[in-house]
Amino acid sequence: MIVFATSDKGGTGRSVTLSNLAYRQALRGADVCYLDFDFGSPTAGAMFTINEVARGTTDGGTHSYLDGSITDPTRRDVWTTTDRDELRERPRGSGRLVLLPGDSGGGEFSRRQNDVERCARLLRKLNEQFDFCLVDLSAGRSYATELVLRAVGTPELATAESRWLVFHRWTRQHIIAASGLVFGEHGLLANGAGDAEGRLGAAVRFVRTAVVDPDSPQLAGLRPEQVAWLRNCNRELQELAGRHKLGRTNTLGSIPLDPVLQWREQLILDDDVFARQVANRATIDAFEELADRLTDKESWEGL
Numbered sequence: 001m002i003v004f005a006t007s008d009k010g011g012t013g014r015s016v017t018l019s020n021l022a023y024r025q026a027l028r029g030a031d032v033c034y035l036d037f038d039f040g041s042p043t044a045g046a047m048f049t050i051n052e053v054a055r056g057t058t059d060g061g062t063h064s065y066l067d068g069s070i071t072d073p074t075r076r077d078v079w080t081t082t083d084r085d086e087l088r089e090r091p092r093g094s095g096r097l098v099l100l101p102g103d104s105g106g107g108e109f110s111r112r113q114n115d116v117e118r119c120a121r122l123l124r125k126l127n128e129q130f131d132f133c134l135v136d137l138s139a140g141r142s143y144a145t146e147l148v149l150r151a152v153g154t155p156e157l158a159t160a161e162s163r164w165l166v167f168h169r170w171t172r173q174h175i176i177a178a179s180g181l182v183f184g185e186h187g188l189l190a191n192g193a194g195d196a197e198g199r200l201g202a203a204v205r206f207v208r209t210a211v212v213d214p215d216s217p218q219l220a221g222l223r224p225e226q227v228a229w230l231r232n233c234n235r236e237l238q239e240l241a242g243r244h245k246l247g248r249t250n251t252l253g254s255i256p257l258d259p260v261l262q263w264r265e266q267l268i269l270d271d272d273v274f275a276r277q278v279a280n281r282a283t284i285d286a287f288e289e290l291a292d293r294l295t296d297k298e299s300w301e302g303l
Contacts (some may be wrong), residue, residue, distance in 0.1 A: 002127055002152075002160055006137040006145055006188075007167040008177035010285050013209035015136050015168040016265040017255055017287075018048035023267045024135050024291045025286075026078075026097040029303065030131040033075075035097045037137050037144040039063050042102025043137055047265060049084035050076055056104035063103035065122065066115045066147075073122070086269055095131065096279065119147055120156040127160050128299075141186060149192050163294065164188065164204040165252065170211045170237055178206060179244035205252035205300070214259050218280075252300075253290035258283040 005018045019034065026032045036044035042061065045053030053061075057074055065073040079090035087264075126133045137144045152162055166188075168178035182188050182204055192200040214230040222230075240282040241247050255261075258278040260268060268287070272279040293299045 001131070001295075002123055002133045002135065002157075002162040003165060004135045004137060004148055004162065005167065006064065006140050006164045006181070008181035009168075009174060010139045010167050010254060012167040013140075013255060013261065014139070014172065015044060015047055016261055017167060017207060017209060017290075018134055018136050018165070018285045019044065020267055021095065021290055021294070022132070024287050025132055025295075027091060028291070029095045029128070029273045031096040032132045032134065033096075033100060033126050033130045034134065035062055035100045035126070035135045035150070036102040037062060037135050038139075039102055039144055040142075041181070042104070042136055044099060045076070045101050047267065048076075048078045048097075049082050049087065049266065050078065050099065050101075051083045052081075053101040054101070055103075057101045058104050061101045061103040066117065068114060075100055084267075087267065096131070100126075115147060116150045116154065117152040120154040123148075123151060124156045124160065127157075127214055141181070145188070146191065153192070162203060163300075164200070165207050165294075166204060167209055168246070169205045170208050170254075172237065172240060175237065175241050175244055175246055179246055183245055202301075205222055206246050206250055206251055208254040210257045210262070212256045216256075216282075229303055250294050253286060255286045255290075256280065256282050 005014050007014045015038070022032045022034045034044060036042045036056075038044070042056035043054065045051075045056070053076060059074040060070040062073050073259045076099045077089065078099055080088070123133060123135075126219055127203055135148060137148065146204060151157060152160070166178050168174040180187060184190070188204065189201055212234075213229060214227055214234055219230070258268070258280050260266070260272065261283070268279045268283065269281055273281050273284055
């Protein structure tokens with residue numbers, strides 16, 4: 001399965017949620033690869049605490065591959081190259097977890113037909129080698145998004161199962177922006193090349209991030225007036241999301257606001273919750289639920 005992750009705005013938690021999703025799938029025994037297609041800001045290496053590629057690689061990353069400079073982009077095995085001690089020992093029964101970093105100092109560039117062909121070949125190859133291929137795209141209507149939209153419409157990927165996750169924070173501005181990215185005049189659905197059968201629409205789901213639960217015990221210190229205001233805001237956002245086609249039937253999951261993710265974008269390990277007690281149990285539960293819904297066909301189609 002190929003999973004494309006995008007958002008209309010930066011700062012949505014797209015990359016940190018996707019990297020945690022990759023980690024959770026690998027823990028379950030799946031072989032997972034993570035492609036950094038955020039060409040303007042290739043920081044996926046930082047999510048996995050691989051310091052040498054924290055801001056991209058100089059060894060030939062995804063950008064160099066697409067422009068034809070190299071025949072195969074560099075890879076980093078997360079279990080063996082991470083600088084985070086707790087990640088360095090691959091858990092028993094876990095699958096491969098591989099990062100394909102972007103290029104250090106890269107940026108957006110004009111689309112060429114050869115780029116589309118190379119992208120399609122790479123995705124097909126990785127889809128054959130891994131159970132999950134997670135592609136982290138640049139925010140907005142970027143070159144990366146346009147590129148993969150055309151790649152999935154090629155014969156090389158005609159039979160590949162692909163899904164799209166559109167991330168947005170739980171705010172008015174982000175809900176409106178995410179809706180425009182998908183359903184707008186120049187949105188994903190309007191620009192999906194080779195989608196005569198309308199498969200793209202059925203492959204898109206939304207993921208809410210940094211969602212505040214007004215009934216959470218963590219908000220016990222707030223005044224009653226503040227809690228009442230939060231509940232009212234939450235109701236208004238739910239109504240707004242419904243009007244913009246981002247209601248529950250199109251939402252795959254919600255990631256709660258977590259101090260660890262706000263202050264340090266990283267993988268949330270079980271030890272962070274149970275041993276160190278710095279992260280919240282609800283956060284890893286949300287990642288697990290997201291992984292379940294992504295892989296279960298009935299759950300996906302039943303939304």
